[in-house]
Amino acid sequence: MITDPRTTSYAHAAIRNNADWCDAVCRSHGVPGVFAPRVWASPRRTPPLYPDAVTLSPDATPDDVLTRIDLTSPGASVKDSFGTLDLSGAGFEVLFEARWIHRPAAEPARGQEGWRPVEDADGLSEWEAAWSGDGQGGELFRPPLLDDGSVFLAATGTGGGVTAGAVAHPAASVIGISNLFTADDDLDTAWRSCLDATARLWPGVPVVGYEHGDDLAAAVRHGFTPVGPLRVWLRTS
Known part of the structure; x- marks a missing residue:
């Protein structure tokens, strides 16, 4: 082989x-x-x-x-x-x-603002509450992560509040995506928005992660290749 x-x-x-x-x-x-x-x-x-x-x-x-x-x-x-x-x-x-x-670096979509980084502890707590689905935040993902290079990407709805998001972690010359979620179960839109945000924030840097099942299938539809x-x-x- x-x-x-x-x-x-x-x-x-x-x-x-x-x-x-x-x-x-x-x-x-x-x-x-x-x-x-x-x-x-x-x-x-x-x-x-x-x-x-x-x-x-x-x-x-x-x-x-x-x-x-x-x-x-x-x-x-x-x-x-x-x-x-x-x-x-x-x-x-x-x-x-x-x-x-793994997904090679790509250009961001033109004219789209899309997902933005969480900036403070209150925003991180709100992000975690949306990610967990139970309205609770602040127990697992703690504010020191915001000072450690990790970026919590978030989308907000028209009435405010986090509706989708992911963690983007820069290390080993790549951006690791994890904890991707969306309130409406539209994984394709979530991946599209997430990847646009990583391309804007870290131009020219590949994206990695791990997935299985339907989440893996959605990632493959958006340019990822299984590598191990x-x-x-x-x-x-």
Whole structure:
């Protein structure tokens, strides 16, 4: 099997970008992680929805991961970035599988304002309340992230209030998109607006992320190419 070196490079950039984003979220909660050659990991339990470890190399072993995270309390999770680990012997089960994605830099649409960055703590709380769908904000995404280079993109409705958004995180010479959402379930419009915003804010920089299912299909419709597998493990016993 011949592997396209460009695809491998794109996948590594997406993985490193995502690990940097996970580290930023954890640091905003006072839970700093550690970058080692083959894995990023946190020795303390990470915030909800964020992994305790992210593998950075296809050569990472279960020991590289398991010796660096907390296995004494429930809920440990691992982002197996290359889909190569078997953690079942340590009480983990596969939570979901997805694909890393990459999109070359593109020109922004002319004459469109579109989504804008959140600028302050109140705006971030409003963004999170819209993202969560339960009207609550301020618990997971904290203001230090706004000073850490991460950009929370938001669209507002005619009556005010956030109606769609995403996180854009610059690292590893790419922009990582995550947490994309829209109140009206129109993923195509959301991706179109999100990508226009990244092109305006970071001209000439490629965009990466990971998706699965209908979200992956929508991303592919808007110019992304799957560049590698990933698997998320959750410790259930």
